[in-house]
């Protein structure tokens with residue numbers, strides 16, 4: 425017979441066995457076997473698989489194919505976007521759609537085409553205004569309601585800004601991007617300048633200011649998250665570094681891969697892409713499932729526009745796991761949670777800190793489970809520093825192939841000193857006989873070669889670049905000290921000529937050596953942590969790193985999400 429014995433003299437929980445009582449039991453001839461009960465960590469195994477009829481068609485997130493976006497694993501940990509607000513800046517949102525209405529958030533919505541609070545799309549025979557509704561369903565279509573599929577963050581709140589169905593001005597863009605910055609956490613946008621392969625264009629003064637204010641003051645000062653599609657100009661050999669929205673350091677630029685891990689025909693490569701999610705490919709490749717106009721479902725959502733909302737939904741899961749992430753923390757996490765996986769490209773290279781990076785995919789396929797795991801234990805980054813250096817002191821004629829080198833101290837000795845890079849920008853003015861023939865590249869002291877703009881065969885402009893800012897994410901976490909090389913290479917007509925007038929290297933980052941961070945988090949927080957009946961942590965807890973790093977307190981944070989908290993428990 426088995427008995428369960430309790431003893432009042434023994435504390436409910438302790439870190440060591442009680443030797444005295446064990447000895448007494450051991451000596452007792454009537455006891456043949458005993459064991460002191462210890463806490464066992466058990467997680468519910470049930471991967472919460474939505475019952476929605478179209479979920480089996482959601483190949484990119486239903487675990488059918490490996491690797492996929494690893495969304496099911498995050499749901500299994502109870503993360504579904506609860507408490508996170510996302511707004512889709514597009515052509516409207518069908519707010520009464522049977523798979524959206526419950527998550528629809530009027531406070532995250534507006535109509536800047538008609539200047540009214542109702543972003544309902546304008547219906548036309550060709551259904552051209554279905555784009556926003558399709559993007560919204562990817563993020564937050566309702567789950568387990570017997571209809572359509574499920575969104576990545578199916579318990580998040582979703583809004584829509586109608587702004588693409590009409591004349592677009594700097595004011596409208598700026599107003600859209602600064603709608604309710606204390607209420608909306610993530611904006612997802614899949615638009616930009618023409619993808620014709622000959623345009624160089626970016627945000628106007630007001631929109632630029634909207635981005636700056638968003639990251640500075642938005643979300644209570646943690647910074648609004650702007651998730652952006654990289655562009656659909658692949659057919660026109662476009663380069664997303666000629667698009668000032670997606671190449672902004674303030675936007676998180678998302679590229680696409682087909683289910684087989686190929687570069688889709690519409691995809692544009694560039695150095696400012698940070699990460700990749702799945703989307704469509706050829707007509708025979710599976711596409712993305714989402715909500716559609718007229719209360720319908722679709723399994724035909726396509727293009728880079730379909731990739732950005734998937735990333736926005738995954739970031740919503742990370743924000744639920746850790747609401748205190750800043751806009752730069754989020755980019756750091758996305759760098760770390762993106763993997764080359766099976767993505768095919770000719771240009772994968774290993775950068776100076778050992779990460780694989782490509783102009784087609786950034787750091788690779790985003791993994792939701794990895795993202796939320798890293799988010800939970802992330803120690804905040806120090807404030808952003810900026811170190812600017814003039815590369816060209818006097819105008820230089822552009823030779824057919826040239827390198828302009830500069831030995832950089834990274835602002836050593838000043839309060840702008842940078843040890844670990846984040847974004848790197850090159851701001852330049854040059855004239856050139858045929859702009860699209862000129863390839864511009866940047867090589868870091870650690871030997872990472874990044875193409876700032878590849879040739880664009882259709883760009884026959886003779887206007888050159890005027891104070892244009894290119895951006896690269898490929899040097900992330902590298903040490904910027906040493907010799908940088910700007911490369912200019914005429915890859916077109918032999919008689920091309922031009923002048924490099926100005927060039928400034930802008931380094932962003934912090935004085936912290938990010939490569940020295942322990943690979944797994946150092947939880948040293950002290951705390952008012954208590955355990956509940958199941959031995960799980962409850963109540964307030966703190967986490968901190970080594971001396972000098974920030975310590976955060978999160979009152980009443982969901983306890984069961986934190987595998988790290990048992991380290992310290994106050995009975």
Ligand SMILES: *[C@@H]1O[C@H](CO)[C@@H](O)[C@H](O)[C@H]1NC(C)=O
Pocket residue numbers: 831832906907
């Ligand atoms: C760059 O400058 C530093 C400090 O002046 C010097 O030690 C280093 O040798 C220089 N590197 C190159 C490649 O010139």
Ligand SMILES: *[C@@H]1O[C@H](CO)[C@@H](O)[C@H](O)[C@H]1NC(C)=O
Pocket residue numbers: 884885886
């Ligand atoms: C560039 O090409 C377009 C279309 O082929 C043509 O209309 C335009 O005149 C060309 N511009 C220059 C500067 O050659």
Ligand SMILES: [Ca+2]
Pocket residue numbers: 535538540541542543544
């Ligand atoms: Ca309206």
Ligand SMILES: [Ca+2]
Pocket residue numbers: 476523565566567568569570571572573574
């Ligand atoms: Ca559904």
Ligand SMILES: [Ca+2]
Pocket residue numbers: 617618619620654655656657662663664667692
């Ligand atoms: Ca483009």
